[in-house]
Amino acid sequence: MNRRNFLATAAMAPLVSFVPYRLAHAAARWDRVLLLIELSGGNDGLNMVVPYADPNYAKLRPTVGIKREAVLQMDERLGLAPEMSPLMPLWKNKELAVALGVGYPDPNLSHFRGIDIWNTATDSDESATVGWISQIFKAGEAPPVEFAADGIVVGRGSVGPLRAPDRRVLVLENGGAAAMNEAKRMVAAPDMGGGNAALAHVLATQQSFKMSSAAVLAKNVDKVDPGATFPAGDFGSQLQMAARLLVGGVQVPVIKATLGGFDTHAGQPVDQPALLAQLASGITAFSESMKKNGLWDRVMVMTYSEFGRRPKENGSSGTDHGTAAPHFIAGGKVKGGFYGAQPSLTDFFDGNNLTHTTHFRSMYATAASEWWGISVPFLKEKPLGVVKA
Amino acid sequence: MALPNPEIRHLLARTGFGMARPEEIDALSGRSYAQAVDRLLDGVATKPFTTPPDWLNVPLFAQLEANLPKDRRDAMQMERREDGREMKAWWWAEMLNTPSPMTEHMVLFWHNHFTSALNKVSRPELMYRQTELFRTMALGNFEKLVKASAKDPAMLVYLDTNSNKAGAPNENFARELMELFTLGEGRGYTEQDVREAARAFTGWRVVTGNTSATGWRVDGLQHDGGSKKFMGRTGRFDGDDIIDIILQQPQVAEFVTEKLWHDLVSDPADRVEVQRLAKAFRDSKYELKPLVRAVLLSDAFRDPQNRGSLVKSPTDLIVGTFRVIGTPPANPSLFAAAGRALGQDLLDPPNVKGWPGGLSWIDTSLLPARNAFMNGVAAGVEVQVTGKQTLATQARRDMKNLPVQALDADRLKKMSALPDAEVAALLLPVAPVAKINGVGGKVGALLLDPTYNLK
Numbered sequence: 001m002n003r004r005n006f007l008a009t010a011a012m013a014p015l016v017s018f019v020p021y022r023l024a025h026a027a028a029r030w031d032r033v034l035l036l037i038e039l040s041g042g043n044d045g046l047n048m049v050v051p052y053a054d055p056n057y058a059k060l061r062p063t064v065g066i067k068r069e070a071v072l073q074m075d076e077r078l079g080l081a082p083e084m085s086p087l088m089p090l091w092k093n094k095e096l097a098v099a100l101g102v103g104y105p106d107p108n109l110s111h112f113r114g115i116d117i118w119n120t121a122t123d124s125d126e127s128a129t130v131g132w133i134s135q136i137f138k139a140g141e142a143p144p145v146e147f148a149a150d151g152i153v154v155g156r157g158s159v160g161p162l163r164a165p166d167r168r169v170l171v172l173e174n175g176g177a178a179a180m181n182e183a184k185r186m187v188a189a190p191d192m193g194g195g196n197a198a199l200a201h202v203l204a205t206q207q208s209f210k211m212s213s214a215a216v217l218a219k220n221v222d223k224v225d226p227g228a229t230f231p232a233g234d235f236g237s238q239l240q241m242a243a244r245l246l247v248g249g250v251q252v253p254v255i256k257a258t259l260g261g262f263d264t265h266a267g268q269p270v271d272q273p274a275l276l277a278q279l280a281s282g283i284t285a286f287s288e289s290m291k292k293n294g295l296w297d298r299v300m301v302m303t304y305s306e307f308g309r310r311p312k313e314n315g316s317s318g319t320d321h322g323t324a325a326p327h328f329i330a331g332g333k334v335k336g337g338f339y340g341a342q343p344s345l346t347d348f349f350d351g352n353n354l355t356h357t358t359h360f361r362s363m364y365a366t367a368a369s370e371w372w373g374i375s376v377p378f379l380k381e382k383p384l385g386v387v388k389a
Numbered sequence: 390m391a392l393p394n395p396e397i398r399h400l401l402a403r404t405g406f407g408m409a410r411p412e413e414i415d416a417l418s419g420r421s422y423a424q425a426v427d428r429l430l431d432g433v434a435t436k437p438f439t440t441p442p443d444w445l446n447v448p449l450f451a452q453l454e455a456n457l458p459k460d461r462r463d464a465m466q467m468e469r470r471e472d473g474r475e476m477k478a479w480w481w482a483e484m485l486n487t488p489s490p491m492t493e494h495m496v497l498f499w500h501n502h503f504t505s506a507l508n509k510v511s512r513p514e515l516m517y518r519q520t521e522l523f524r525t526m527a528l529g530n531f532e533k534l535v536k537a538s539a540k541d542p543a544m545l546v547y548l549d550t551n552s553n554k555a556g557a558p559n560e561n562f563a564r565e566l567m568e569l570f571t572l573g574e575g576r577g578y579t580e581q582d583v584r585e586a587a588r589a590f591t592g593w594r595v596v597t598g599n600t601s602a603t604g605w606r607v608d609g610l611q612h613d614g615g616s617k618k619f620m621g622r623t624g625r626f627d628g629d630d631i632i633d634i635i636l637q638q639p640q641v642a643e644f645v646t647e648k649l650w651h652d653l654v655s656d657p658a659d660r661v662e663v664q665r666l667a668k669a670f671r672d673s674k675y676e677l678k679p680l681v682r683a684v685l686l687s688d689a690f691r692d693p694q695n696r697g698s699l700v701k702s703p704t705d706l707i708v709g710t711f712r713v714i715g716t717p718p719a720n721p722s723l724f725a726a727a728g729r730a731l732g733q734d735l736l737d738p739p740n741v742k743g744w745p746g747g748l749s750w751i752d753t754s755l756l757p758a759r760n761a762f763m764n765g766v767a768a769g770v771e772v773q774v775t776g777k778q779t780l781a782t783q784a785r786r787d788m789k790n791l792p793v794q795a796l797d798a799d800r801l802k803k804m805s806a807l808p809d810a811e812v813a814a815l816l817l818p819v820a821p822v823a824k825i826n827g828v829g830g831k832v833g834a835l836l837l838d839p840t841y842n843l844k
Contacts (some may be wrong), residue, residue, distance in 0.1 A: 112508055116740045125564060129745045153754065165749035171757070182757040185764065189823035189839050196698040199822070201748045202839045209753045316459075 045325025103356025157258025183213030
């Protein structure tokens with residue numbers, strides 16, 4: 001339909017013409033929460049979702065490879081590392097999606113630059129400072145002001161995807177006691193006007209921090225029983241905190257947790273399985289807590305990492321920095337299964353590294369448009385289509 | 390003691406670390422403002438005051454390292470990490486102790502412009518050499534500074550020039566040279582220009598195994614000596630030629646002037662003033678000292694409304710505070726740790742763009758650490774003024790393990806005895822906006838006032 005015809009039709013049927021307008025302004029689904037899990041250090045995807053049926057896998061990894069008989073088969077080609085058995089019920093129940101070969105063109109193999117690209121959703125030759133979540137909230141719709149915060153970081157990890165000077169982001173390490181104490185003793189002076197923009201910013205940030213903290217404090221989250229047992233250790237505590245926040249009724253659209261130690265240049269057969277076990281049991285405990293409290297349909301868990309690792313093992317029982325890797329998306333509204341194509345183990349883009357098959361921004365587009373229902377032009381890639389209607 | 394001269398205080402706060410010692414303010418007071426500016430600029434040192442770590446002048450082992458047995462290589466990496474921490478601590482000590490804070494202010498300005506990061510460069514001696522370059526040339530000539538930065542070993546590693554070779558050019562440095570160092574993003578260059586410029590820098594290498602003056606050489610076999618088309622010109626350009634052509638573009642002077650304006654005067658900048666100053670900067674063939682002088686003498690800089698209109702960086706907050714009410718640090722690595730906790734890990738900027746700065750120094754995620762730190766300082770002030778030791782543990786915890794002894798008891802006792810207005814005029818850029826009754830008496834109240842975050 002050309003523009004003239006459209007206008008004519010619209011004039012004849014004024015009510016119909018309002019439909020696209022209403023759709024475009026449909027309220028974002030702020031009852032939905034995204035739990036981001038950063039796998040810091042560059043997770044080796046080939047030893048997490050193992051292409052066990054590909055003979056090249058064993059050839060590339062005589063030492064660090066996972067034996068075919070140990071793999072937990074997901075289909076006839078791919079299977080989970082054995083330490084991830086806690087995740088198998090979610091997979092079988094079709095609540096776990098795996099995006100395959102996630103990466104981007106012209107990949108950067110530096111930890112710092114790599115995570116920067118993932119945090120800011122830029123092309124690899126661009127630099128930005130505002131995190132991708134904050135870009136979504138800025139370009140689309142911002143979370144309601146009555147929410148406790150725009151995002152909460154549990155643990156010591158970076159603010160990363162939430163970084164922005166004007167967003168309400170709380171960092172709650174070790175259950176958040178330090179931040180809460182700070183909020184209690186901070187004297188937030190009212191803005192009487194007459195000051196400059198810098199002073200107004202300081203006062204507004206103080207107010208915002210105090211209000212966010214008060215909203216969390218009011219829910220007494222440290223007293224909340226999440227209804228599931230979380231694995232011991234820092235990562236388990238982070239996810240337990242995330243569960244307590246949500247079960248306690250703290251309104252927030254994004255929670256970010258971090259599991260570090262994935263830079264397995266050496267000793268990978270010892271180190272990575274231990275991390276994957278934490279990841280799997282943590283996600284599973286979180287899902288149990290959510291299910292018990294009727295929240296599983298309202299949360300989506302998503303993993304990311306600065307890069308995957310080199311298909312060919314190195315000489316010290318490890319793998320070096322690489323490119324594409326699989327990532328998890330889980331939740332009650334998630335359509336389980338594989339998304340995208342498993343990268344080839346022979347056709348490397350630079351002779352050494354996996355060619356990405358899924359752009360990482362597709363995962364972000366999934367969060368923005370499929371999950372929250374926010375339209376954001378800067379995410380050019382199509383969403384994966386993992387969210388149930 | 391009378392009220393500190395507010396205009397001199399402003400001058401020193403903006404060119405140093407957010408505030409100034411009373412004796413520094415007094416030393417420049419009592420003459421015309423223009424004379425004070427000249428005296429300040431003439432006194433900017435080009436050498437560090439604090440003795441650098443003694444491991445700095447060892448030969449560079451990069452090439453040999455790969456041939457070493459693994460345990461020796463691991464030991465070397467451990468040592469290097471330790472040296473890196475020492476290097477950071479040394480710079481914090483220098484900023485806290487130097488009689489020429491403007492020198493270190495400018496070193497930090499250039500560190501945030503021609504960025505490199507220890508986490509990628511990994512060799513602290515190269516990062517030290519880079520700060521030395523900035524120290525020597527901080528207020529020198531911008532053209533020389535660009536050319537020297539392009540050859541600086543840390544930069545050669547950080548932006549991959551060191552692996553840029555004929556036939557397989559790496560565009561990293563060429564792109565940032567235009568986007569971040571000279572022209573500004575997308576201003577007056579094309580992707581084709583980036584590709585051609587990258588060819589001109591092929592073969593530029595770090596000299597390893599000795600301590601040559603520049604640490605730079607051209608590997609003729611890796612250098613692409615062919616003809617390049619760059620910004621509408623054609624020739625067998627090398628890297629210096631490319632920089633010459635870039636510096637003929639008028640927007641370079643504007644770009645650099647605007648960045649200096651953001652650092653020294655206000656954000657956003659006054660466009661008309663920036664253009665006026667940029668023209669003079671270009672006419673002077675990029676002399677930095679006259680440019681900075683003109684900025685400091687501008688009406689906008691001197692306007693009393695301009696005071697307290699910039700947010701202090703974490704470095705300003707920590708260094709400024711401890712220069713004014715602290716003692717020379719016994720363990721400067723604790724200051725580096727505090728900077729990291731508050732959001733500024735010096736020598737490890739977040740990315741090649743450096744710290745975005747300005748209002749972004751304070752957000753809801755960074756504010757608690759900043760506030761906790763200042764609460765710790767206020768508690769430390771209470772301990773040092775009243776001798777009430779019960780607060781010492783809390784002070785130390787909140788000050789990121791800095792002991793209360795890092796605060797100067799004598800200075801604080803004298804300050805606490807001064808009239809309120811005098812202390813406020815020394816510690817704050819504008820009148821306080823909150824009435825805080827906490828620890829540390831009147832000094833503590835001012836340290837926790839929201840305006841203490843401003844300069």
